[in-house]
Amino acid sequence: MKKTLFAQRFKTLASSLLLASTLGLAGTAAAEDPLKVGFIYVSPIGDAGWTYQHDLGRKAIEEKFGDKIQVKYVESVPEGAEAERVTREMASSGSKLIFGTSFGFMNPMLKVAKTFPDTHFEHATGYKTEANLGNYNARFYEGRYLSGIVAGSMTKTKTLGYVAAFPIPEVVMGINAFTRGAQSVNPDIKVKVIWVNSWFDPGREREAAVTLMDQDADVITHHTDSTAVVIAAEEKGKYAIAYHSDMSKYGPKAQLTAVTHHWEKFYIDQVQQALDKTWKPTSIWGGVKEGMIDIAPLNAVVPKEVAEKVEKAKAALADGSLHPFAGPVLDQDGKETVAAGSNMTDEVLLKMDYYVKGVDGKLPK
Amino acid sequence: MDTNTLILMLVATVAAAIPLIFAALGELVVEKSGVLNLGVEGMMIVGALFAFIVAAETGQLWLATLVGALAGATMALIFGFITLSLMANQVATGLALTIFGVGLSAFIGQGYTSVALDGIKNLDIPVLSSLPVVGKLLFSYNILVYLAFAAFIAVTWFLYKTRAGLILRAVGESPSSAHALGYRVIRIRYLAVLFGGAMAGLAGAYLSLAYTPLWAEGMTAGRGWIALALVVFATWRPGRVLIGALLFGGVTIAQFHVQGLGVEIPSQFLSMLPYLATIIVLVLISRDAGVIRLNAPASLGQPWHNELH
Helix, strand or coil: CHHHHHHHHHHHHHHHHHHHHHHHHHCCCCCCCCEEEEEECCCCCCCCCHHHHHHHHHHHHHHHHHHHEEEEEECCCCCCHHHHHHHHHHHHCCCCEEEECCHHHHHHHHHHHHHCCCCEEEEECCCCCECCEEEEEECHHHHHHHHHHHHHHHCCCCEEEEEECCCCHHHHHHHHHHHHHHHHHCCCCEEEEEECCCCCCHHHHHHHHHHHHHCCCCEEEEECCCCHHHHHHHHHCCEEEEEECCCCCCCCCCEEEEEEECCHHHHHHHHHHHHCCCCCCCEEEECCCCCCEEECCCCCCCCHHHHHHHHHHHHHHHHCCCCCCECCEEECCCCEEECCCCECCHHHHCCCCCCECCECCCCCC | CCHHHHHHHHHHHHHHHHHHHHHHHHHHHHHHCCCCCCCHHHHHHHHHHHHHHHHHHHCCHHHHHHHHHHHHHHHHHHHHHHHHHCCCCHHHHHHHHHHHHHHHHHHHHHHHCCCCCCCCCCCCCCCHHHCCCHHHHHCCCCHHHHHHHHHHHHHHHHHHHCHHHHHHHHHHHCHHHHHHCCCCHHHHHHHHHHHHHHHHHHHHHHHHHHHCCCCCCCCCCCHHHHHHHHHHHCCCCHHHHHHHHHHHHHHHHHHHHHHHCCCCCCHHHHHHHHHHHHHHHHHHHCCCHHHHHHHCCCCCCCCCCHHHC
16 A cells, blocks of 8 residues: 555546546536535544544545535635635535534634525534524533543553643533543542643644653543644553544554544435435534444453443443533532532533643643 | 653653754754755755655655655755745745745645654663663664754854865855855855755654654644744854754743643743743843854845856
């Protein structure tokens, strides 16, 4: 495979040129025009990570619907004005269902949605809806909780490390869920957090990971976009929990599991509804139950009892009997934020701005 | 803080400073010859990519490192041709080189983001590497780290102790005088630019082969720009470039340790600290305006061609 990468690249280029020219010739023939579907990605697809997982969804709908749909995507679209331009261009070139997969696409998409009332828009990770704009997101924190159980069971130093990008609710929610998962195994475990203030900088991510391991963390995880943290753990002979995608290739010994997103089913449903003309704007926040969040197969070093415990927790998350933020939830000072017997509401979750008990250090504000 | 933590911090500091040392030393030589090449980031990332490709395809890490340097030099050759032969504006060309390099590497590198690589390993010298303290501190890095320090000694010696270095500096001070004395100004500048490109390429190779053995679009994340700034703030002196690079790496690592220990300082402030500390220290040690004027190449950034004089 390795030797032919270059050849493949040029073959793809050549065949897409060929395809483009035949499409140009045959463009008028079809009896019923296919539904045009568009995807707008914030970063390059790559081979792992946030956009890669969305692109798996795109591939799934292409496979499922074949020539009933015509799919187009644009990578590396910066948030803001550029996103509006790309969205508008997609809508005006006939796309009838457009997915935008980054938080910062929300307002641009909303603006464009108003001028294209017949086009359906779906925005990931936002909170606004409109007559023709829906939003969708995954309950990442459920996967974080499960991975926390794994990390908590495997640590010997009772110290876990977390390389985090920016102190926004989504990231804080993940840290807290991970901590609660680990503490469900052993309440003495603490989680150290290092903020790198960047979504993507492999060098800094590595430096933060190495620092955490130097400070005694023996299982580390990350909420950043590269594979550097897993690679660093592999190099140092420690464990890691990957995020977004399965990164076991980069750390076969290190990766215990990975928290992964799965958008395939959601995209298939949306396209089906658009084809059936039953599409409606919805606000979907799917988790383990909906299959939007899962964890990668556990590393062989994870004992069977732990695997069973994780399986059980996963089933409980799916049937709703377990909530990662079921009361009592204590913050760092021991103050109760959710009383025993009740679960944290989604509204409170989405605004999470404090660390729970077990996280070391202070949350930057 | 115990000694062990301190040693770990120092080791991490050196590792973090290496790409800056390579790239900044290369740019220092370029600027000493009177040429300003702002394309360091672009040359670095192209070096990172081609080093990674060769390592992934052949598994030959030495060859890969060499190709990384050659790729950086090739980018520099483009810059040299446009600015030295065609006499285009150096600032604009350098900026374009960075944009070109980042884009080109993203395009060619598409298929390589999925490749996992066994990178360059740290040395494990019998006896020496296992000595207490010294072993970790001096004998446990990967080979490119030693190469960076060797490059520092070589560059310093070349610039200040050799005739060739003197000629290079003369070209940077007054190309017309150097020309009048019979030196081939354009050829000397070409060589300096190529050396700068190769060093930036090495910095890239260090990142993609040793530091974070992976390829990802934009993985140099601005280190080329930091290297450029280091050269200016170090007032074109190799020793201060080295201090600046180590300081930058050191403060970066130290602020992560502070965060890990849970000290209550906002992380946003800590993230800014390496830049702030490096600038302040370098400005303080180089605050003598006369010395700066003495060290700054007088013809920096000005196009020159022998037919014009």
